[in-house]
Amino acid sequence: MQYLVAAVVLVGLLGVLNLLLTVGVIRRLRRQSAVPAADTLPPGTRIPQFATTTTSGEPISDELLGTPALIGFFSHGCRPCEDLLPLFVERARGTSDAVLAVVVSAPGEDSAAETALLAEVARVVTEPPLGPLQTAFGVNAFPTVLTVGAGDTIVTSGHDLPAAAGAS
Secondary structure, rough: OOHHHHHHHHHHHHHHHHHHHHHHHHHHHHHHHOOOOOOOOOOOOOOOOOEEEEOOOOEEEEEHHHOOEEEEEEEEEOHHHHHHHHHHHHHOOOOEEEEEEEEEEOOOOOOOHHHHHHOOOOOEEEEOOOHHEEEHHHOOOOOOEEEOOOOEEEEEEEEOOOOOOOOO
């Protein structure tokens, strides 16, 4: 009988410990979600300096991008990216702005379909996760679309296309 009482007390103490740990984790998650995550560069910020090569071998940099510009960051295998990709291509077809598309894919992933679709309307750069362009622009979620206006400053940034085609 003593063993049974000891086992019930032990299970009860483990349950209370589990409850306390769960409450602690929930509090920490709430505290972290209250702090806004670092996102893309905010509107009004000058675009960062960068230099890279497109999939067609063309060198491109912040100086050669031109303004106004439409910049899109897409990730291979990202469902929201797949949904936004046709809309981005349509917007790019209808603009006279410079268009740059960055396709982020892990080594071994085949992003040829996204790259081919974007190459019809944009200069395309492929890079691994946390690549130089993604890091320079502070992109931490996909898809991300930026518009660049006069003075090489970011006009809009977000995870969807800006509402107005002439936002830049």
